[in-house]
Amino acid sequence: MNALRRHRALSRIWASDPGLKGWFTTVNHTDLGRMFLFVATVFFVIGGILAMLIRAQLASPRSAFLGPDHYNQIFTMHGTIMMFLFAIPFFEGLAVYLLPKMLGTRDLAFPRLTAYGFWCYVFGGSMMIFALLAGIAPDSGWFMYPPLSSTIGAPGINSDFWLIGITFVEISAISAAVEITVTVLRYRAPGMKLSQMPIFAWYALVTAVMILTGFPPLILGSILLELERAFGLPFFQVAQGGDALLWQHLFWLFGHPEVYIIFLPAAGAISTILPVMARTTLMGYGWIVAAAVSLGVLSFGLWVHHMFTTGIPHMGLAFFSAASTLVAVPTAVQIFAWIGTLWKGRPSLHLPMLWLLAFFATFVIGGLTGVMVAIVPFDWQAHDTYFIVAHLHYVLVGGFVFPMIAALYYWMPHFTGRRTYFKLGNVAFWLVVPGFHGTFLALHWAGLLGMRRRIDTYESGQGWEVINIIASISGFVMAIGFALVLIDVVVNAVVAVRGSRDPWGAGTLDWAMPTPAAPYNFASLAQVTSRDPLYEDPELPVRLARGEGYLGDPGRGRRETLTVEIGTGAPRYIVVFPGNTALPVLMSAITGLFFLGMLIKAYWLVPISALGVTLCALLWVWGLGRPAPEEALPVGRGLSLHTAAEAADPPGWWGSVFLLLANGTFFGSLLFGYAFLFSIAPNWPPPAYLEPGALPVVLVLAGAGLTFLGSRIGTVVGQGMAPVGLALIAGAALPVLSESPDPTLHAYDATVWVFVGYGLLHCLVGMLMWSVVMLRRLSGHSADTTLGAMRIARLWSDYTLLVALLTAAAIGLPGVLT
Amino acid sequence: MHPAGPAAQVISQLWWVLLAGAAAIFLFVAALIALAWRRPPGETEERRFVVWLGLAFPMTVLAALLAYGLVVGERLLPRATPDLVRVQAEARQWDWRFGYDDAPGRVTENLLHIPAGRPVDVAITSVDVVHGFWVPRLAGKLDAVPGHVNLLRIEADSPGRYEGLGSEFNGAGYRDHRFTVIAHDAEGWRAFLRGETP
Amino acid sequence: MNAILRLSLPLTLWLAAFSAIYGLHGLLCSSRWAAVAPELPGRVLLVGATIAALALQALLLAFLRSPRWPQPDAAIRRVSMVLAVAALVGTAWTLIPALAMSHCL
Incomplete structure (x- = not known):
């Protein structure tokens, strides 16, 4: 079989549906990555237009262009869109597009999940934009401090759009994160050791794990605040035992890691692009991996530095001031390793490199002002002024937008298969970068002169006029520059001439394929032995196209790729991917109805759509089953492997592990919130702690025992015992809730209800999982091919047991002890 | 930035120190980057960049800064004093x-x-x-x-x-x-x- | 998974210790604590907890070095050692200066 016939055969298997239908049924990472990037760019444009409205309003004192009601919506939505609808999804899009290619595999671990996440993002984002156009957008600032964002300060539907819309969008972040984690760990080219991964994969891995542990506190906070707004559960109402500071803790537990979730992917792109631009290899690969991991974890110990002015004791602040200075160290390691890389090589001045220089100039300033505000007394003075606004724009635009534009220009030949031809990009560069510094450099000073952020106008005579007019004019120059970048990209994508395969002379596998990429990525999978496979073997792309790698034979007629051992990269089993399907878009639309029902208070819609989502999920899972095992199948180069259907740790198991990591963080945040209210909130203890007696304890313990045993027996009987045990645990909810009939009385009762609701949901999901396993066995699937599914169900029910026991202790102990 | 009390005064002083330090560091980094185009390529010692510039340099500066900031912070606390x-x-x-x-x-x-x-x-x-x-x-x-x-x-x-x-x-x-x-x-x-x- | 564990454990331990000690400090300064045990010396507890955290980090570092937890990939081994040292330094850096500060003001 020659390369062309192999290409045709593989294309037939992997291609998306033709025409319009293909947009909705595609599960291919190349398509979805491009779609993610496109939609994120649309949101960037919308957010940018809002920024221009802000600058128009602030250009002169006493401006009457916008009133406070519109202005408050506009700055809230500018922040919200840029953070949640542009930055995170843009990273997801880039990772979705690039990771399988860089790792030398054919798709992400869960193709349908990619599509589901994408559509959740589109639908959730559309909700937010609808609110904006209808003039009922959130208006409490992007960090939504209650009580201002709660019913007291915002009785309208505005805040609900934020809480519900953003939670909906976060489904896409969580699913992309699960996907990226499993892909980086298990879906690599055979032989690619962990320490031989392209550096971008390390950054993506760290970022993904951060999303899994950083987003759950915010999701919890959003749910609690929405429960307060919709049903009066007083988590943030001080009179009834709540505390406004609880939100600030939960929000910044998310919010600070978020900054690094945005910066790290950009750093990954820099570490990839910079050595190529300097015609050398990256200096200090190991150090950079260590720095990325350090940043990832350290950033979780910084959240209180956003709360230096909330009255926390100075010793408490000192912990976080110290941690905030410490986090500058791994950042410095990266910066100097990059400079060392430039010294080592012969740096060029191509367009991507120019943008990287803009990154250095901007981000270093942002980092230095960051160290300034890490110093507590200075922060007391600068907090909530334009100094902070300027600082965060230096960090986010310098640390994310500029590197991402570098990435855009670097990978554009890959996206389009064309040479970048027109020189519009250079003009755009010289508009954006000076425009940016013109906008924000002087705003530092306005902040120090006492200009507060978020005021809609100001009086003249305070020395702010000149700064603001310069900022506004520069802002418009910058906007024109960004528009030119977009025009440049479109023009180049449409009319430029075909280019060569690896125009920059890079060494990573993403350039080992013809561009634009074929839907199957690689005609056969490479055996990797070094960090830059293309430097070692420049002929590799040709050999892969000739089918000399693994899985070069399309004979089995299905979408196949290989998984590897995490550490060594030794091939483990074959994964058979699902084909094109409309299930993800359908399921996310029904998920959207669920959130819509919550939003417009049409509560009848909620259970119906929950049922719909469950049915879709069952359909989704059922299709993965295989009735009988296949023998080991040849994968090329003399190797034979089994398929994932017979593996004890199929991809779904790994996905569950990381989903449970996120889930566990969510539960941990709930426990933290409870402990926080318990020890800090002013109106505690509640009128009475719960004393539900022995019945629920007996039910939980008996159910836990039954489930634990049943899930370990491994026969149909055991698979029947497990859900019964979970049902017993669920039954304990009744006596508990009857003791605390009104969750609106006190934050304690409200918390009990949330604990119980969380436990019930998990029991229900566990029961469903065991039912699927049992049904598979009863419908004649062999024990070998249900082993993986059974282990997934066991993982979930073990987690549920842990939750049940911790919940019982958390609810019961205060009543017993006092 | 026109302090009229002791607390604002020390914070203002802190700011000028921070600004001077930040400006110096920024110029230093910018010079290092510019030099990359000025010098012939070749073996560059990893240790010098990563360990000395990446670790030792920021840790020294930051330790001093942290101590300064914490001491200033302590002085601004509402402790009991006569005449309060x-x-x-x-x-x-x-x-x-x-x-x-x-x-x-x-x-x-x-x-x-x-x-x-x-x-x-x-x-x-x-x-x-x-x-x-x-x-x-x-x-x-x-x-x-x-x-x-x-x-x-x-x-x-x-x-x-x-x-x-x-x-x-x-x-x-x-x-x-x-x-x-x-x-x-x-x-x-x-x-x-x-x-x-x- | 062995490699991932090696890499993630040191700083996760830092985060756990850091959050726990911050939480302990919050508790010690809360009105609830004053009602229960006003005579307990808070600073002694905090110092004790910090010493325990440092000891744990040192122990982990020793364990990562020891042949009882082998790692065939030398690069991963080196990175994990760097991270363990970073976590130890980080524990000292983030906890010790704070303990010299005013307790609950």
Whole structure:
């Protein structure tokens, strides 16, 4: 079989549906990555237009262009869109597009999940934009401090759009994160050791794990605040035992890691692009991996530095001031390793490199002002002024937008298969970068002169006029520059001439394929032995196209790729991917109805759509089953492997592990919130702690025992015992809730209800999982091919047991002890 | 940036130190980058960049800075001192009410009277949403959180009027959520306490 | 998974210790604590907890070095050692200066 016939055969298997239908049924990472990037760019444009409205309003004192009601919506939505609808999804899009290619595999671990996440993002984002156009957008600032964002300060539907819309969008972040984690760990080219991964994969891995542990506190906070707004559960109402500071803790537990979730992917792109631009290899690969991991974890110990002015004791602040200075160290390691890389090589001045220089100039300033505000007394003075606004724009635009534009220009030949031809990009560069510094450099000073952020106008005579007019004019120059970048990209994508395969002379596998990429990525999978496979073997792309790698034979007629051992990269089993399907878009639309029902208070819609989502999920899972095992199948180069259907740790198991990591963080945040209210909130203890007696304890313990045993027996009987045990645990909810009939009385009762609701949901999901396993066995699937599914169900029910026991202790102990 | 009290004064001084340090570091980094184009390529020692510049250099600077910041922070804390005046600030949408330990029952709206040259502790709280209490020329800001009372030490060097601001976004009336601090000389303060000042 | 564990454990331990000690400090300064055990010396507890955290980090570092936890990939081994040292330094950096500060002001 020659390369062309192999290409045709593989294309037939992997291609998306033709025409319009293909947009909705595609599960291919190349398509979805491009779609993610496109939609994120649309949101960037919308957010940018809002920024221009802000600058128009602030250009002169006493401006009457916008009133406070519109202005408050506009700055809230500018922040919200840029953070949640542009930055995170843009990273997801880039990772979705690039990771399988860089790792030398054919798709992400869960193709349908990619599509589901994408559509959740589109639908959730559309909700937010609808609110904006209808003039009922959130208006409490992007960090939504209650009580201002709660019913007291915002009785309208505005805040609900934020809480519900953003939670909906976060489904896409969580699913992309699960996907990226499993892909980086298990879906690599055979032989690619962990320490031989392209550096971008390390950054993506760290970022993904951060999303899994950083987003759950915010999701919890959003749910609690929405429960307060919709049903009066007083988590943030001080009179009834709540505390406004609880939100600030939960929000910044998310919010600070978020900054690094945005910066790290950009750093990954820099570490990839910079050595190529300097015609050398990256200096200090190991150090950079260590720095990325350090940043990832350290950033979780910084959240209180956003709360230096909330009255926390100075010793408490000192912990976080110290941690905030410490986090500058791994950042410095990266910066100097990059400079060392430039010294080592012969740096060029191509367009991507120019943008990287803009990154250095901007981000270093942002980092230095960051160290300034890490110093507590200075922060007391600068907090909530334009100094902070300027600082965060230096960090986010310098640390994310500029590197991402570098990435855009670097990978554009890959996206389009064309040479970048027109020189519009250079003009755009010289508009954006000076425009940016013109906008924000002087705003530092306005902040120090006492200009507060978020005021809609100001009086003249305070020395702010000149700064603001310069900022506004520069802002418009910058906007024109960004528009030119977009025009440049479109023009180049449409009319430029075909280019060569690896125009920059890079060494990573993403350039080992013809561009634009074929839907199957690689005609056969490479055996990797070094960090830059293309430097070692420049002929590799040709050999892969000739089918000399693994899985070069399309004979089995299905979408196949290989998984590897995490550490060594030794091939483990074959994964058979699902084909094109409309299930993800359908399921996310029904998920959207669920959130819509919550939003417009049409509560009848909620259970119906929950049922719909469950049915879709069952359909989704059922299709993965295989009735009988296949023998080991040849994968090329003399190797034979089994398929994932017979593996004890199929991809779904790994996905569950990381989903449970996120889930566990969510539960941990709930426990933290409870402990926080318990020890800090002013109106505690509640009128009475719960004393539900022995019945629920007996039910939980008996159910836990039954489930634990049943899930370990491994026969149909055991698979029947497990859900019964979970049902017993669920039954304990009744006596508990009857003791605390009104969750609106006190934050304690409200918390009990949330604990119980969380436990019930998990029991229900566990029961469903065991039912699927049992049904598979009863419908004649062999024990070998249900082993993986059974282990997934066991993982979930073990987690549920842990939750049940911790919940019982958390609810019961205060009543017993006092 | 026109300090008129000891707290604002040390913070202002801190700022100038920070600015000078930051400018020096920025120029240093920029020079290093520019040099990459100026020198012939070749073997560059990894240790020099990663260990010395990446680890040792920032850790030294940051340790000094952290110590400086913490010491300054300690000095600004509301410790017990003789001659201390205590007032209360209660924020709401969108005004401020001030009460005085030395003149029980006396409430002023959007107007805070203090004696000049004496340390004043402001006990800050809120009755509705989160607000911020900030008199830029006297001290840093501190939030007013419903249900909590936060203590802020302020002091004005000389008698005068100082602008105070609500500095935590609090809804539609945020822009005009202001107050004025009047620092009296000793005689004026006594007059205020006697109720002779409106 | 062995490699991932090696890499993630040191700083996760830092985060756990850091959050726990911050939480302990919050508790010690809360009105609830004052009601229960006002005579307990808070600072001694905090110092004790910090020493325990440092000891744990040192122990982990020793364990990562020891042949009882082998790692065939030398690069991964080196990175994990760097991270363990970073976590130890980080524990000292973030906890020790704070303990010199005023307790509950």
